[in-house]
Amino acid sequence: MMILTVEKTKQWMKEIHKRMETNKEQLTALDQAIGDGDHGINMARGFGEVVAKIDGTEYDSVADVLKSAAMTLTAKVGGASGPLYGTAFLKMATALQGQEVNQQNLKAATDQALEGIKMRGNAEFGEKTLYDVWYQVAEFLGSEKVEDWQEMLEVCQATIEDTRELKATKGRASYLNERSRGHVDPGSMSSFYIFEALATVIEMED
Amino acid sequence: MADKVGLVIISHSKKIGEGVCDLISQVISDVPIAIAAGTDDGEIGTSMELIGKAIEDVDQGKGVILLYDLGSAKMNAEMAIEFSERDQIKLANHVPLVEGAYIAAVEANMGYSLEKIMKSLTKLELEDM
Numbered sequence: 001m002m003i004l005t006v007e008k009t010k011q012w013m014k015e016i017h018k019r020m021e022t023n024k025e026q027l028t029a030l031d032q033a034i035g036d037g038d039h040g041i042n043m044a045r046g047f048g049e050v051v052a053k054i055d056g057t058e059y060d061s062v063a064d065v066l067k068s069a070a071m072t073l074t075a076k077v078g079g080a081s082g083p084l085y086g087t088a089f090l091k092m093a094t095a096l097q098g099q100e101v102n103q104q105n106l107k108a109a110t111d112q113a114l115e116g117i118k119m120r121g122n123a124e125f126g127e128k129t130l131y132d133v134w135y136q137v138a139e140f141l142g143s144e145k146v147e148d149w150q151e152m153l154e155v156c157q158a159t160i161e162d163t164r165e166l167k168a169t170k171g172r173a174s175y176l177n178e179r180s181r182g183h184v185d186p187g188s189m190s191s192f193y194i195f196e197a198l199a200t201v202i203e204m205e206d
Numbered sequence: 207m208a209d210k211v212g213l214v215i216i217s218h219s220k221k222i223g224e225g226v227c228d229l230i231s232q233v234i235s236d237v238p239i240a241i242a243a244g245t246d247d248g249e250i251g252t253s254m255e256l257i258g259k260a261i262e263d264v265d266q267g268k269g270v271i272l273l274y275d276l277g278s279a280k281m282n283a284e285m286a287i288e289f290s291e292r293d294q295i296k297l298a299n300h301v302p303l304v305e306g307a308y309i310a311a312v313e314a315n316m317g318y319s320l321e322k323i324m325k326s327l328t329k330l331e332l333e334d335m
Contacts, residue, residue, distance in 0.1 A: 038250075074285060078218070078244075078251015080278035083285050086254075120281050171277060 004101035008201045009065040010054050015197035017047035023193060030186040034173040038079055039186040046077035046085075062101050066093035080171060081187060084121055084130065085194075091116035107141040114138045121170065128168040128180065130187030133159050137195055149199035156192045160184055210237050211314040211323055212264025215307055216257055216274040216283055217243040218250050226304055230311040237314040238264035252279040257286035261295060269294035269320030271310050271327070275303045296324050300331045 004012070020027070020043040028040030050069045059065045066089045074086030095109035114134045117123060123131040136159040140152055168180035171187075217223040223243030230239070240260035245251040252274075261270050272283045272295065280297070287295045298306050306327050313323045 042251075074254050074282070075246065078249055078253065078278075080281060082251075083254065083278065083281035086285070120284065 001102055002100050003103060003106060003202050004062050006059050006062055006065055008204065009062045010059075011204070012197055012201045013047065013050050013054055013065070013069055015200050016194050017044070017051045019193035019197055020044040020047050020190065023189075027186050027190055030184055030189055033183045034168060034176055034180045035186060036079070036172050039081065039190065042077045042079050042081055043190050046073050046082060049073075049076040061096075061098070063093045063096040063098070066090075066096065080121070081130075081190065084117055084187070087116040087120045088113040088134070103141070103146060107138070110134070110138045110141055123170055126163075126166060127170045128163045128166040128173065128185045128188075129170050130185065130191040132163050132185075133188045133191040133195070135159075149202050153192070153196055153199055156195050160188045160192060163188060209266055209268055210317060211268045211310075211320050212238040212240070212261075212266060212270040213307065213310055213314060214257065214260040214264060214270060214272045215239065215241050215243065215303070216252055216260075216272055216279045217241075217303065218252055218276055218279060220244040220248065222275060222303075226307050229304065230308055233308070234311045234315040237311050238266055239311065240264045252282045254282045254285045254289070257283055258290060261286060261290055261292065265292060265295075269296065271296050271298055271314075271320065271323060273298045273301060273303050273306045273310065294320055296320060298324070298327045300333075301327045302330060302332060305330050 024040035024044045027043060028037055031037045031039035050072045053072045054065055054068055070086045070089035073082050091112040092109040095112040096105060099105055117131050117134055123129050125132060125135050133156050136155050137152060140155045164184050165181055167178060168174045173180045215223050215226050220243045223241035227239060227241055240263045242256040242260040245253050264270055274280050274283050283297055309326055310323050313326055
């Protein structure tokens with residue numbers, strides 16, 4: 001069954017942008033605790049640029065929308081989230097090239113995105129980064145015949161809670177060492193909003 | 207200015223980029239150097255596009271070395287290299303920006319090859335960066 005169309009993919013980006021704007025303060029506060037404090041601003045601005053770009057453009061495929069989003073994020077977000085999310089969406093686009101999107105190839109695309117994030121950020125599971133959330137979502141998509149997409153969000157939330165007490169060993173948060181414990185990783189939180197937005201558009205009526 | 211290894215100084219801050227260039231301009235005469243510092247709109251951060259453009263600006267056919275300050279600059283530099291259609295673009299990985307840029311500039315000025323300069327830079331590598 002086709003779960004994403006060009007229109008829905010555009011809507012996905014709009015839903016992400018909406019969440020980044022709404023939660024800008026929260027993401028920034030999380031980043032101030034263990035990073036450099038610009039995550040909310042970067043994400044809201046980055047996805048604002050994505051929406052501006054895709055709104056005025058005609059696309060032939062879901063892959064083309066994702067590629068456009070990837071290039072915009074990479075160009076417009078100054079911090080690490082630009083190249084990381086840019087790589088993730090670019091890998092998804094490559095995996096979905098020439099295909100209609102169903103649950104099976106969405107899973108394959110998520111796997112590719114995961115590999116991309118791993119390569120770009122040199123990340124492993126359990127290092128308290130956004131990689132942890134993408135890893136668990138990919139696992140979930142692989143193991144379940146998804147009927148209720150809200151379950152994917154429960155997986156994300158559980159991951160975020162699990163990683164709260166971890167010590168960060170990657171990125172700016174790793175400089176804080178033990179003091180990074182007890183804080184939610186801002187990248188995990190923004191990844192949650194990305195998947196929350198995805199669940200919302202997949203469950204929308206066509 | 208002909209046939210020398212080019213350098214790209216990548217920093218989150220325009221002022222840091224300019225400062226590094228000021229410093230090394232004391233010791234070199236005609237090495238092609240470009241600064242890719244700050245975002246497109248002059249904010250703190252790095253931009254893959256600016257890095258890509260800087261590579262184009264300094265490539266004289268002998269290769270280009272990219273030096274960066276913090277982790278996310280490295281990610282954008284790697285993406286710029288992947289998107290660049292050129293060969294012989296090297297990233298000075300885990301090399302401190304000021305020291306690395308200084309040594310690379312001196313050696314490029316002496317006409318050293320890309321490989322030879324990269325070998326000198328590996329001696330500066332930090333374990334955690």
